[in-house]
Amino acid sequence: MTPSGSVRLVHSADDLRAAAGRLGRELSEAYPHGLLLVAVLKGSTFFLADLVRRLSVPCEVDFLGISAYAEGTGRVRITKDLDFDVHGRDVVLVEDVVDTGLTCTYVLGELRSRGPASLEVCTLFDRRSRRIVPVPVRFCGFGVTDDLLVGYGLDVAGRYRNLPFVAAADGGLLRADPDAYVENLYGR
Numbered sequence: 768m769t770p771s772g773s774v775r776l777v778h779s780a781d782d783l784r785a786a787a788g789r790l791g792r793e794l795s796e797a798y799p800h801g802l803l804l805v806a807v808l809k810g811s812t813f814f815l816a817d818l819v820r821r822l823s824v825p826c827e828v829d830f831l832g833i834s835a836y837a838e839g840t841g842r843v844r845i846t847k848d849l850d851f852d853v854h855g856r857d858v859v860l861v862e863d864v865v866d867t868g869l870t871c872t873y874v875l876g877e878l879r880s881r882g883p884a885s886l887e888v889c890t891l892f893d894r895r896s897r898r899i900v901p902v903p904v905r906f907c908g909f910g911v912t913d914d915l916l917v918g919y920g921l922d923v924a925g926r927y928r929n930l931p932f933v934a935a936a937d938g939g940l941l942r943a944d945p946d947a948y949v950e951n952l953y954g955r
Contacts, residue, residue, distance in 0.1 A: 773937035774948055778909065780931040783891075783919055784817065786908035790889060791821025793906055794859065797887075801825035802857045804889075807874060808832045808847060810863035813920035813928070814891045814908075818861065827851060831877075833870060843870055845877065858883040859906070862890040863920045868900035875902070892916065892933075915941065917948070927952060 778786075794802065801824050806815040808830050819828060832847030858878060865871050871888065878886055889906035896913055915938040917923055918930030924945035930952060940947045 773940060774951060775935050776932060777911070777914065777916060777935050778919075778933040783814075783908075783931075783933065786891065787814065787817035788821045790906050790908060791818055791823070794818075794889065795823040797905075798824055798857050798859075800857075801827075802859055803827045803829060803851060803853060803883075804859050804861050805829050805831060805849065805853070805878065806861040807863075807870075810920040810922065810928070811861050811891075814863055815861050818889070831874060833874065843873055852881070853878060854882040855884050857885045858887075860886065860888050862888065864892040864894060864911070864916070865890045865902055865904055866894045866897050868898045868902040871902045872900045891919075917941075917952070 804815065804819065804826055806812060806828065815828065819826060829849045829851045830847060831845060831849060834844045834846050860871070860874060860878065862871060865888065875886065875888070887905040888902060890904055891908040892911045893904050893907045893909070894911050894913065914935035915923070916933050917927035917936050918933040920928050921933065922928040923941045926945050926949065934952060936948055
């Protein structure tokens with residue numbers, strides 16, 4: 768990636784691999800008998816794939832799909848439910864970014880109501896500066912600022928998820944043209 772003007776590298780592919788390795792070790796130490804990882808679709812799948820490969824304990828993986836906020840309500844809903852029963856299990860919710868805490872709090876409430884033995888949060892990025900609702904994040908890759916991040920699962924209008932790094936981009940520019948960085952970030 769060649770940084771220019773309003774886009775800059777935030778975390779390289781090496782940074783992301785190192786974070787997944789560190790978090791994999793932390794989770795393996797915390798859950799020596801294994802755990803169930805529940806990932807929120809779609810952004811967390813890239814992080815989850817790297818994280819799972821770094822675990823040294825048995826694990827299962829499941830997914831939740833969450834809708835975007837309903838216009839003017841601040842509410843989300845589950846669009847794809849879990850396949851596994853979490854009752855009595857050690858469960859870790861895997862997120863790409865914990866931002867305001869609203870979605871994470873909703874998902875934690877849903878999972879908690881199903882009776883897991885334990886429930887923790889593992890996020891690649893924790894954006895505490897935007898937190899509205901407190902969220903107990905036990906496992907964190909990086910703290911981040913208010914920058915709009917793209918790459919490694921993070922997208923704008925479905926674009927940029929497959930980049931192997933994370934870049935900060937101009938949100939105004941991307942709202943006007945979601946393809947504004949395609950040439951720069953994909954080297955075309």
